[in-house]
Amino acid sequence: MTSIAFGPDDRYHAFLTVCGKPSHGAGKLAGVPVAVKDNISTAGIETTCASKILKGYVPPYDAHVVGLLKQAGAAIAGKTNMDEFGMGTTTENSAFGPTLNPCDTGRVPGGSSGGSAAAIAGGMVRMALGTDTGGSIRCPAAFCGIVGLKPTYGRVSRYGLIAYANSLEQIGPMGKTVGDVSTLMSVIAGYDRHDSTSRDKPYAHTPKADIKGLKIGIPEEYFGKGVDSGVAEVVKKAIGRLEDLGATTVPCSIPSMEYALAAYYVTCTCEASSNLARFDGVRYGPAADTKKSWHDAYQEVRSAAFGTEVRRRIMLGTFALSSGYYGKYYAKAQVARENVKKDFLRIFRDVDVIAGPTMPTIAFRLKEKSDPLSMYLADILTVPANLAGIPAISLPCGTSEGMPVGLQIMGRHFEDERVIDVAYAYEQAVS
Amino acid sequence: MVTEKDVQHIAELADVGIGAGELGSFTHQFNAILEYFDILDRVEGTGGVTHELYNILREDEVEPSLPQDDVLKNAPVQEDGFIKAPRVM
Numbered sequence: 364m365t366s367i368a369f370g371p372d373d374r375y376h377a378f379l380t381v382c383g384k385p386s387h388g389a390g391k392l393a394g395v396p397v398a399v400k401d402n403i404s405t406a407g408i409e410t411t412c413a414s415k416i417l418k419g420y421v422p423p424y425d426a427h428v429v430g431l432l433k434q435a436g437a438a439i440a441g442k443t444n445m446d447e448f449g450m451g452t453t454t455e456n457s458a459f460g461p462t463l464n465p466c467d468t469g470r471v472p473g474g475s476s477g478g479s480a481a482a483i484a485g486g487m488v489r490m491a492l493g494t495d496t497g498g499s500i501r502c503p504a505a506f507c508g509i510v511g512l513k514p515t516y517g518r519v520s521r522y523g524l525i526a527y528a529n530s531l532e533q534i535g536p537m538g539k540t541v542g543d544v545s546t547l548m549s550v551i552a553g554y555d556r557h558d559s560t561s562r563d564k565p566y567a568h569t570p571k572a573d574i575k576g577l578k579i580g581i582p583e584e585y586f587g588k589g590v591d592s593g594v595a596e597v598v599k600k601a602i603g604r605l606e607d608l609g610a611t612t613v614p615c616s617i618p619s620m621e622y623a624l625a626a627y628y629v630t631c632t633c634e635a636s637s638n639l640a641r642f643d644g645v646r647y648g649p650a651a652d653t654k655k656s657w658h659d660a661y662q663e664v665r666s667a668a669f670g671t672e673v674r675r676r677i678m679l680g681t682f683a684l685s686s687g688y689y690g691k692y693y694a695k696a697q698v699a700r701e702n703v704k705k706d707f708l709r710i711f712r713d714v715d716v717i718a719g720p721t722m723p724t725i726a727f728r729l730k731e732k733s734d735p736l737s738m739y740l741a742d743i744l745t746v747p748a749n750l751a752g753i754p755a756i757s758l759p760c761g762t763s764e765g766m767p768v769g770l771q772i773m774g775r776h777f778e779d780e781r782v783i784d785v786a787y788a789y790e791q792a793v794s
Numbered sequence: 795m796v797t798e799k800d801v802q803h804i805a806e807l808a809d810v811g812i813g814a815g816e817l818g819s820f821t822h823q824f825n826a827i828l829e830y831f832d833i834l835d836r837v838e839g840t841g842g843v844t845h846e847l848y849n850i851l852r853e854d855e856v857e858p859s860l861p862q863d864d865v866l867k868n869a870p871v872q873e874d875g876f877i878k879a880p881r882v883m
Contacts, residue, residue: 423864478883559850625831636808643809645879650870653880658809666811674810675820678801679827681808690864695834697842 364388369396375463377478379443380409388434391550391750396505397432398482398491401442402449403534404523405429408439409595412525413457414447415666416648425784426523427558428492428534428551435550439652440488443505443607447670448639449496449527451475452741453727454503456672460760461729466508466766470726473506475499480507490543492551493522494662496532497627501757503768504537508759510786511537511542515777516752519548519564520555529560529633532751541758541787545570548779550551568780570787574644575609577785578714585744585771593763598720601760601789602769604697607789609691615710615717618701620747626699627746628739629683639673671738675735704751711775716785720744721757722771744771754779758786760793796824 366386373381379401387394399405402412404422406429411417425433432439453478455463459620464472465485468736472481476493480503490708493500495513504511512535519534526532536547545568552566559678586595606612617623624633644651644664651660666674685694723744732738748755753773760770770789796804797848799822805812812820818878 407838420868423860423867450818501826539874556850556852622837625833628827629831629834640809646877647868648870651880652879653871655880657880657882658806661809662806662811665809666813669810671816672813674805674808676821677808677810678820679824682796682804682824682828683831685804685807692831692834694840694842695837698839699834699837701842702837734826736822736830739827739830 367394367396367438367682369438373487374461375465375468375472375481375485376609376720377443377462377482377485378441379411379413379459379478382408382439382441385438385440386700387438388433388436390434391546392432393436395437395490396440396488397547398440398443398479398488399429400445400479400491400493402445402458402478402494402525403492404525405439405588406441410442410525411461412448413445414664415458415671421691424523427520428522428759431700432598443476443482443491445478447673448525448635449475449494449499449518449532450635450672450676452498452502452738453731453732454478454506456670458670463595464507467726470728470766471506471598473503473722473726474761476537477503478614480504480509480511483507483509483537486624490536490538491533493536493537494532496528497742497749500535500537501721501745501769501771502742502757504757505721505767508767509537510535510756510758511535512553512756512783513547513748513754514548514778515754516766517560518552518564518779520558520561522555522557528634529638530634531631531716532700541570541783545783548783557728560671564777566779568783570624571784572788572791574605574785574788577610577703577716579610579612579712580615580710580717581612582615582617582717582719589645589740589743590720590723592761594720594724594768595720597642597761597763597768598770602718605785605789608792613712613714617703617706617710617747619699619706620743622699623686623747623750624739626696626703627694627742627750630700631674632680632682633684633693636677636684639677671777672735700750703747707747707751707753715774717773719771725763725766725768748773752776754782756782756786758790760789779786796821796828
């Protein structure tokens, strides 16, 4: 083992923990500093999920993906800032202060993997791991002008990822270029017996730029109400570029999208209310007062150490799952979720990939969005891929008002390779 | 429509606590969000998500696990090698 010196000028507050002299071995990523989102367990390195409730928590084991990074020779450069437990679209919900967007420090980097995106966009690392529950890799990739892939559900092990909404989230690669994202994906994808939803689908792919004859679906909902006209224009131009490269476009529609955002927020808050029950100040975190009764002690710890958005989502999920409301919210959300998946499967009978904007707007200004519902609505174009479990990538495709715009490419289940190829073809054509 | 009393009750169920000063804003935001969720009333049919996955259980055999010291390292209150928790009864 040798080590490298890693001392970035972190003026954007991308990192929560910097590993000054990370060691590394030999392999595909020998000596490459890789940043890891702070909800992914790293043995011996503090892992907080950007929450006060995990301040000081040092995992006794590595997440499966971190073990794979080390095997490939990567140097774990540090842990990146995020919205607390992944709950947010701006990284402003970090208990340790927001990350700034390197393209404009008056704006948010997106979230929840905003630290990972800023670390790459700010030139501190070439690649990083993020996690994506409803767009948390793709949103910051779009806002910061980098590349981020949410892999097909089941392709990358979630073992050691501190869970927020298990049925939706995936760990995925983020990088400056499509090539970097592809390389990182080749390291982290594959079967892991510690994750019961893991599929035996390793990724050993070299990106190819040939997309002649490719059929691209263009859903009308991705260019409709709520999508900024400047953003839509840039994305349409990028899709035109893909047509120049030999692809054809086909108009399509995802009618179930009307219900997608509600289905997403019901599902993720219900799962969060269950997952976050483990944070009680007993096995880790700030000490619960053992002289008090169970509920009093827990309420004391959790009200003091969870942020407002986390408590809001736990309460929403608790309410939606409570007696008398389950059928109205959770059960209906699962029907709506299946309808989203069916719409994608139907469209993918006629087209190879689907393209549209990643986010409906450019990066918000810091503190611009204070109302939770308006913040949730910003996720409308990214949540469908999580509900359906399909792969989706965001790559930079130009600017609007001087800020980066992300082109989103979604593909069939386990066709992450094709999504990468389309992104690579675009990147090669414009570089 | 949920009331402040409902929100207080949910906060207690969820063990997240709620202060008098934040009850009003939480209730207001809850109602806006739940009103948005009402769109799901228009979703027809029953059923749910299907996955091409089957439950995976390993054989019930003892395998190496974390040493006791490692497990206790993060526990804030300990006694005689055990984790101490608030009383239940």
